[in-house]
Amino acid sequence: MALILNGDAELWAIVLLSLKVSIFAVLISALIGMPVGAALAVARFPGRRVLIVLMNALMGFPPVVVGLLVYLMLSRSGPLGVLELLYTPTAMIIAQVVLVTPIIAALTRQVVEMLAEEYSEQLRSLGVSRLASVPVLLWDARLALVTALLAGFGRAIAEVGAVIIVGGNINHVTRVMTTTIALETSKGNLALALALGAILIGIAVAVNAMVSTLSLQAEREGLRHA
Amino acid sequence: MIRNVIRAAWIAVGLTAAPVSAEEPFIVVQSTTSTQNSGLLDYILPGFEAETGIDVRVVAVGTGQAIRNAINGDGDVLLVHSKLAEDQFVADGWGVERFDVMYNDFVLVGPKSDPAKVRGGMDIVAALTAVSEVEAPFASRGDDSGTHKAEMRLWDWADADPTDASGTWYRETGSGMGATLNVASGMGAYVLTDRATWQSFGNRGDLEILVEGDPRLFNQYGIILVNPDKHPQVRVSAGQRFIDWLIGPDGQAAIASYKLEGQQLFFPNAK
Amino acid sequence: MRDLTLDMSSCLSVDGVRITRKGKSLLNVPHLALDGPGPTLILGPNGSGKSLLLRCLHGLIVSDRGQVRQDGVALNADHKARQAMVFQQPVLLRRSVAANLDFVLKRQGMPRSARKSRIEELLAEGGLDGKVRQSARSLSGGEAQRLAILRALALDPETLFLDEPTSALDPNATQMIERMILRASTRGVRIVMVTHDIGQARRLAADIVMMQGGHVVEHGAAKQVLDAPKSDAARRYLAGGLVT
Numbered sequence: 069m070a071l072i073l074n075g076d077a078e079l080w081a082i083v084l085l086s087l088k089v090s091i092f093a094v095l096i097s098a099l100i101g102m103p104v105g106a107a108l109a110v111a112r113f114p115g116r117r118v119l120i121v122l123m124n125a126l127m128g129f130p131p132v133v134v135g136l137l138v139y140l141m142l143s144r145s146g147p148l149g150v151l152e153l154l155y156t157p158t159a160m161i162i163a164q165v166v167l168v169t170p171i172i173a174a175l176t177r178q179v180v181e182m183l184a185e186e187y188s189e190q191l192r193s194l195g196v197s198r199l200a201s202v203p204v205l206l207w208d209a210r211l212a213l214v215t216a217l218l219a220g221f222g223r224a225i226a227e228v229g230a231v232i233i234v235g236g237n238i239n240h241v242t243r244v245m246t247t248t249i250a251l252e253t254s255k256g257n258l259a260l261a262l263a264l265g266a267i268l269i270g271i272a273v274a275v276n277a278m279v280s281t282l283s284l285q286a287e288r289e290g291l292r293h294a
Numbered sequence: 295m296i297r298n299v300i301r302a303a304w305i306a307v308g309l310t311a312a313p314v315s316a317e318e319p320f321i322v323v324q325s326t327t328s329t330q331n332s333g334l335l336d337y338i339l340p341g342f343e344a345e346t347g348i349d350v351r352v353v354a355v356g357t358g359q360a361i362r363n364a365i366n367g368d369g370d371v372l373l374v375h376s377k378l379a380e381d382q383f384v385a386d387g388w389g390v391e392r393f394d395v396m397y398n399d400f401v402l403v404g405p406k407s408d409p410a411k412v413r414g415g416m417d418i419v420a421a422l423t424a425v426s427e428v429e430a431p432f433a434s435r436g437d438d439s440g441t442h443k444a445e446m447r448l449w450d451w452a453d454a455d456p457t458d459a460s461g462t463w464y465r466e467t468g469s470g471m472g473a474t475l476n477v478a479s480g481m482g483a484y485v486l487t488d489r490a491t492w493q494s495f496g497n498r499g500d501l502e503i504l505v506e507g508d509p510r511l512f513n514q515y516g517i518i519l520v521n522p523d524k525h526p527q528v529r530v531s532a533g534q535r536f537i538d539w540l541i542g543p544d545g546q547a548a549i550a551s552y553k554l555e556g557q558q559l560f561f562p563n564a565k
Numbered sequence: 566m567r568d569l570t571l572d573m574s575s576c577l578s579v580d581g582v583r584i585t586r587k588g589k590s591l592l593n594v595p596h597l598a599l600d601g602p603g604p605t606l607i608l609g610p611n612g613s614g615k616s617l618l619l620r621c622l623h624g625l626i627v628s629d630r631g632q633v634r635q636d637g638v639a640l641n642a643d644h645k646a647r648q649a650m651v652f653q654q655p656v657l658l659r660r661s662v663a664a665n666l667d668f669v670l671k672r673q674g675m676p677r678s679a680r681k682s683r684i685e686e687l688l689a690e691g692g693l694d695g696k697v698r699q700s701a702r703s704l705s706g707g708e709a710q711r712l713a714i715l716r717a718l719a720l721d722p723e724t725l726f727l728d729e730p731t732s733a734l735d736p737n738a739t740q741m742i743e744r745m746i747l748r749a750s751t752r753g754v755r756i757v758m759v760t761h762d763i764g765q766a767r768r769l770a771a772d773i774v775m776m777q778g779g780h781v782v783e784h785g786a787a788k789q790v791l792d793a794p795k796s797d798a799a800r801r802y803l804a805g806g807l808v809t
């Protein structure tokens with residue numbers, strides 16, 4: 069605990085990198101996952117059900133497998149090897165994007181589909197086409213979507229299996245909170261590992277507090293749909 | 295063209311996310327947990343980095359995985375401890391040339407109660423035989439690392455195959471040295487570890503060194519430049535510079551001067 | 566009042582429309598022409614097909630058979646764009662009261678500055694001026710119904726469908742909405758409205774459509790249908806209405 073309070077610069081750099089990587093990953097995942105989820109909610113085409121099942125299954129994909137797949141892509145002997153991205157923060161962002169996008173897409177699909185059902189006739193009455201309804205629905209589902217973002221962030225920041233493979237846990241470059249915890253635990257430095265764990269728990273609590281505040285607000289404003 | 299655009303975009307993202315500038319020259323060293331967990335690399339690398347301006351990025355995994363990563367080209371230099379596997383790596387053309395760097399030794403660690411009565415012995419093979427006879431709990435890396443390979447060789451000499459007992463008194467953790475020490479500490483098991491990791495390990499609990507000093511516990515480290523003929527992106531000059539430094543007088547002196555609790559952990563022996 | 570109504574040549578008609586679900590006939594209207602100048606009120610018991618008929622006329626449901634025509638032409642997107650509907654259960658966007666109106670005005674291409682004043686005007690008209698920034702979903706039932714009506718009026722439609730628009734309103738608000746409806750009708754907006762309030766039908770209707778079991782059982786001038794219904798069904802419905 070003293071370590072945290074003394075503001076050890078190295079420790080804060082690790083915390084900061086964790087936050088940067090995960091925030092970036094979540095933003096990119098949102099840019100991909102939200103339109104995809106919304107499109108799956110409103111569009112009707114053959115194979116849609118299959119895609120939804122697939123997406124829901126991807127939500128529970130083991131991080132280590134994702135890490136391995138991203139490693140194989142980014143490795144110098146892999147198809148994207150020329151980009152020289154392995155063992156960089158970018159590689160960790162990619163792995164987290166792969167992990168988080170299905171979560172955001174699936175949650176978006178759920179939320180938007182329920183809203184679309186409710187809005188459907190009203191929007192058609194107003195002459196809004198299916199395609200044009202996507203931004204309307206996304207905007208009106210914004211509170212629930214922020215919850216989806218925070219859920220994705222929670223998964224990203226707490227993840228270790230994938231980022232340790234593609235990031236390599238390189239000191240000052242790709243060492244984040246979870247990989248440091250893994251390293252310090254393996255050194256038997258349980259105190260330091262626990263201190264970092266405490267920070268991670270603090271972040272998780274803060275994120276969850278934000279989620280519940282938001283859903284409380286949503287409820288109060290009648291913005292929530294069961 | 296498209297690749298360049300993607301690359302530029304990602305580098306932009308990477309730059310904003312990375313505290314280290316992409317301009318700074320660096321090499322990636324595939325190495326083992328023992329060199330990192332013992333604190334050796336953290337101790338000697340700043341000297342090299344200050345002298346050359348080359349940032350050394352260490353990926354610390356088991357020897358087996360480090361070699362596989364190097365075969366994939368995901369590293370410029372390989373620094374591991376399993377001479378047979380290293381010679382094979384070079385013979386197969388993945389590495390340019392292998393150099394001895396240093397050695398340390400393995401020790402047999404176990405609970406103070408010492409159910410196999412091996413304390414103070416110098417004969418590691420006899421000690422392992424005793425452990426297997428009383429079926430005392432034994433934690434193994436089980437991860438194809440250099441330490442694991444060394445352990446398996448010792449069991450061979452003891453004419454025992456503990457993997458038959460896997461899951462009973464013989465426990466394969468499939469993880470790094472530290473994780474395995476944590477397991478051994480938790481269940482009061484015997485475990486073979488390199489001295490460096492043991493020396494810097496913070497969660498010893500009831501464990502202590504029981505057998506040491508047997509020449510068969512000798513643990514040699516080697517360094518190899520990944521072959522640019524196989525992977526053209528290998529940073530040859532920076533990588534070679536690191537190798538030359540480590541097996542040269544400055545690097546060797548740095549290794550010799552690293553002490554933990556007053557004890558020297560690695561012994562330079564480059565020729 | 567009805568005498569002031571401009572003579573409209575517009576005609577909304579239904580021919581041979583049938584809607585069947587799971588073998589059950591829900592709506593069966595061989596012919597219905599709405600071409601009078603004043604508001605048309607649709608009456609009938611629960612489940613008689615009133616809302617279904619409105620959906621059909623608005624093109625939200627495509628009938629299995631038959632056609633809806635506007636001025637003799639099969640209902641098309643242009644026609645629909647000039648119609649508006651207030652649903653039995655108003656669906657408001659999860660935004661502020663003002664944003665709900667802004668949404669439709671913006672879709673009509675009204676410039677920002679004009680929208681602002683038009684929103685104020687509409688809210689004043691509907692007695693919601695104090696609620697500009699309030700979240701629409703937190704409005705009371707009656708306020709929500711009023712906002713839905715204002716939003717439909719904001720579309721400036723040629724035809725306005727209203728499905729029991731005053732079911733949740735207090736007497737004052739009902740009166741206010743009825744006045745707004747009559748004003749729109751006077752401007753030439755065709756009004757087609759469902760109600761269970763016979764007094765309201767008497768106050769507003771030029772003609773009345775009486776429904777029962779998916780059929781139009783009677784269609785005629787308001788006075789005639791209310792005071793001297795020809796069909797048994799209409800007689801029974803109105804009698805029931807008098808008892809309660």
Ligand SMILES: Nc1ncnc2c1ncn2[C@@H]1O[C@H](COP(=O)(O)OP(=O)(O)OP(=O)(O)O)[C@@H](O)[C@H]1O
Binds near residue numbers: 586591
């Ligand atoms: N999609 C559907 N599937 C099956 N039945 C339906 C469907 N839509 C409507 N119905 C049925 O059609 C009948 C007419 O419904 P409608 O909503 O038009 O009644 P209504 O006259 O508006 O009644 P109310 O006065 O209660 O509003 C009802 O019995 C209803 O259950």
Ligand SMILES: [Mg+2]
Binds near residue numbers: 615616617653728
């Ligand atoms: Mg109805």
